[in-house]
Amino acid sequence: MTDSSKPTELSAAQWTDIELTARGKQDKSRTLRELGRPETPESAHALLLEAGRWTEAQTPYAERLGTALDAVQLPVPAWPEEERLDLTHLPAFAIDDEGNQDPDDALSVEELEEGLTRLWVHVADVAALVTPGSPLDREARARGATLYLPDRTIHMLPEALVQQAGLGLSDTSPALSIALDLDANGNADAVEVHLTRVRVQRLSYGQAQAMFEQGHSEFTRLAELAGVSRDIRSQEGAVSIDLPEVRVKADAAGAQVLPLPRPEMRAVVQECMTLAGWAAAIYADDFELPIPFATQDPPHREVSGDSMTAHWARRKTLARTRFQSAPGAHAGMGLDLYTQATSPMRRYLDLVVHQQLRAHLSGAEPMSGREVAAHIAEAGIGSASTRTAERLSRRHHTLRYIAAQPERIWDAVVVEKRGPQATLLIPDLALDLPMTTPATPGKELKVRLAVSSYPELKVRASEA
Numbered sequence: 001m002t003d004s005s006k007p008t009e010l011s012a013a014q015w016t017d018i019e020l021t022a023r024g025k026q027d028k029s030r031t032l033r034e035l036g037r038p039e040t041p042e043s044a045h046a047l048l049l050e051a052g053r054w055t056e057a058q059t060p061y062a063e064r065l066g067t068a069l070d071a072v073q074l075p076v077p078a079w080p081e082e083e084r085l086d087l088t089h090l091p092a093f094a095i096d097d098e099g100n101q102d103p104d105d106a107l108s109v110e111e112l113e114e115g116l117t118r119l120w121v122h123v124a125d126v127a128a129l130v131t132p133g134s135p136l137d138r139e140a141r142a143r144g145a146t147l148y149l150p151d152r153t154i155h156m157l158p159e160a161l162v163q164q165a166g167l168g169l170s171d172t173s174p175a176l177s178i179a180l181d182l183d184a185n186g187n188a189d190a191v192e193v194h195l196t197r198v199r200v201q202r203l204s205y206g207q208a209q210a211m212f213e214q215g216h217s218e219f220t221r222l223a224e225l226a227g228v229s230r231d232i233r234s235q236e237g238a239v240s241i242d243l244p245e246v247r248v249k250a251d252a253a254g255a256q257v258l259p260l261p262r263p264e265m266r267a268v269v270q271e272c273m274t275l276a277g278w279a280a281a282i283y284a285d286d287f288e289l290p291i292p293f294a295t296q297d298p299p300h301r302e303v304s305g306d307s308m309t310a311h312w313a314r315r316k317t318l319a320r321t322r323f324q325s326a327p328g329a330h331a332g333m334g335l336d337l338y339t340q341a342t343s344p345m346r347r348y349l350d351l352v353v354h355q356q357l358r359a360h361l362s363g364a365e366p367m368s369g370r371e372v373a374a375h376i377a378e379a380g381i382g383s384a385s386t387r388t389a390e391r392l393s394r395r396h397h398t399l400r401y402i403a404a405q406p407e408r409i410w411d412a413v414v415v416e417k418r419g420p421q422a423t424l425l426i427p428d429l430a431l432d433l434p435m436t437t438p439a440t441p442g443k444e445l446k447v448r449l450a451v452s453s454y455p456e457l458k459v460r461a462s463e464a
Contacts, residue, residue, distance in 0.1 A: 015053065018044045022054075024064030045455035056403070056454055057252045059149070059396050062389035067382075068143055072158045074135050079164075079174055080128055082362075087177065088199040091218055092122055094167045095269050097247075098204045102146070102155070105342040106167045106175075106200045107272055109221045116189055117182050119225055121276035122175040122198045124165040126344040127354035130157065132367055137351075141375060144382025146346040148390055150250035150397045155345075162345055168200035176354055178276045178283075178341065186228035191279045191286075193357050209263035223264065226271035233274075238334025239299060241315050243308065244427040248394045254404060255397040257429050273342045274333065280353055281337035285327050289356045290369035292349040292376050294338045295328035296321045308425060309442045312415035323349055323380070325372040348379040395457050398429055402459060403451045409464045412445045424461055435461040 010018075014031040021029040022044035029039045037043045041064055048054035062069055087108070094106040108120035130136045140156050147154040155162055167173045177196040181189040203211070212219035234240070245260040277294070284291045299317035303310055318332050330338040344351040352367075352375055359366035367375075402408075414437070416423040422439060424447065425432050439445060446464040 015051075018047055019053075022048055023060045024066075042453075042455040046453070049454065055252070056400050057151075057250070059151075059393045061392035061396070062147065062149065065385040065389050067147055067154075067385045067389045069147075069154055072136075072139055072143075072155065074139060074158055076136070076158055076161045076164060077129055082128075082195065084174065085177070085194045085196045087120070087122075087175075087196045088172055090120065090198070092120070092167075092198045092200045093208065093218070094200050094202045095205060095208045095265060096202070098206070101153070102162045102345050103167045103169065103200075103202055104165075104345040105273065105276075106198065107222060107269070108198075109218055109225070112181060115184055117221065117225065119180045119182060119222075119272065119275060120177055121179075121272060121279075121342065122167060122173075122177045122196065122200070123276070123342050123354070124167050124345055125174040125176045125195065125354070125358075126157070126161070126165050126351055127176065127358045128174060128195075129161060129165060130351060130355075132355050132371075136161070137355075140348050140351060141379050142382055143386070144348050144379045144384070145386045147386050149393045150248040150255065156348065157345060165345065167198070168202040172197050172199050176357060178279050180275055180279045182225060182228075186225070186232050188279065188282070191282050193280070193283050193361065195358075195361060205261060205263050205266050205269075208265040208269075212265055212268075219265065219268075222272065223268050225275075226268040229271050229275055230267075233334035236334035237298070237331060239314060239318060239332045241311050241318075242306075243311050243315065244425070244430045246428075246430040248397050248401075250397040250400065255400040257398055257401045259428065274335075274338075277339050277341050278333075278335050278337060280341040280357065281327070281335075281339040284339070284353070284356065285337055287360055289360055289366055290325040290372045291339055291353045291356045292323040292325065292372065293327050294321050294323055294330055294340055296330045296332045298331040307442055308413050308427070309415045312423075312425065323376045325369040325376065348383065349376065352376075352379075392457065395431070396454065398431055399451045399454060399457065399459055402429070402449045406450070408449075409446050410449055412447045412461065414439045414441050414443045414445065417441050431459075433459055433461055437463065 017029050017031045020026045022041050024041050032039045090108040092106045092108045094103040104124040106122040110118040143156045146156040175196045175198045177194050179192040247258045249256045297319045303314040329336050340350050341353045344354045356366045410426050412424040412426050414422045415425045420436050422437050424435050447461045448464050450460045452458045452460050
């Protein structure tokens with residue numbers, strides 16, 4: 001075969017060779033080499049698109065990264081027989097995005113004597129079914145996290161377990177519940193952790209917001225507690241970042257990019273989950289339990305202001321969150337201790353936190369710090385691939401959404417400038433991209449967007 005920028009007639013075996021390269025299943029391609037094309041996944045992807053053998057709906061990123069795309073088929077054990085604190089008398093609400101299929105946390109409030117309010121954060125008791133070292137545990141550790149792609153979800157654990165443990169999917173649900181007794185100033189008088197049974201009502205953020213606006217006492221009280229907590233963390237140096245967020249949905253027919261609604265109850269729920277992570281970290285530290293503590297160094301510089309440009313710059317001052325088996329501060333959260341403890345069905349390290357808390361509550365031997373550190377390292381490989389696959393797939397389908405609207409004029413903001421090249425942020429897409437422009441940071445522009453390469457995930461912007 002002679003060198004050419006276009007393929008001649010290729011055999012089925014040669015197309016298989018190209019597709020394996022595009023999917024990241026091999027590093028070299030004799031066919032691409034003979035065609036005079038780079039032996040890269042992107043080059044193979046481009047050729048498959050040119051030949052019409054792939055469509056723009058194909059997203060090979062998860063496969064290239066080695067992320068599991070098959071459902072977990074392992075058997076799920078029955079609930080163990082054990083004592084649980086009965087909290088079915090307390091109203092409990094699992095508040096999530098519309099269509100959420102894996103509800104793993106819920107909230108209750110309980111007024112106590114002496115002006116204290118008990119905030120309950122109930123979390124699906126996944127660790128009762130996934131014990132350390134079990135086949136389910138090893139599989140979840142290898143995956144690291146549930147994979148959320150625009151066109152499908154691949155759970156970290158069997159879907160049967162999600163149905164069995166999800167809060168509000170049965171009349172009553174076993175839970176691991178974290179309690180904080182808070183005074184009027186938001187100070188924690190006590191922190192407790194219990195194995196419980198709860199009765200949960202599932203709500204969307206929109207439904208919860210409507211109940212809050214109608215003055216339902218549970219929701220107004222949750223909002224008050226969250227507001228006090230945010231103020232305290234802000235005084236302790238918590239970093240506030242407010243940038244556009246979207247949800248990307250896709251199928252073979254096309255893609256959608258939808259702004260993420262931001263009712264007040266979304267921020268309330270997030271703050272309550274932050275409080276639960278703080279409380280779980282305090283509890284583990286008090287009892288010298290090694291867990292995946294989430295830590296973060298202070299920002300390397302201070303950025304003031306509330307513009308989009310300021311929020312963009314502020315995000316870049318933050319180091320990555322690190323997970324370690326010893327306690328440490330999380331500067332971005334403004335907390336002296338913190339862990340993630342409210343998504344054990346979706347994040348493996350949350351599950352490790354629950355396994356350790358359960359061991360303490362049942363009198364079993366918890367994992368050592370060395371074991372927890374090893375699990376953090378192993379899960380980090382899988383979860384990093386998962387997050388990267390999600391990011392690349394979202395960008396790919398965002399390009400499909402752009403390509404379907406070639407005449408649309410988009411609002412853009414210059415958020416960064418280096419020489420003649422600026423970084424633009426398209427708020428409606430939560431997409432950043434480069435463009436050469438004399439415009440300075442903070443300048444709002446009207447731009448046209450054109451997809452230049454799906455394989456390289458490139459899009460061009462030009463002023464309209």
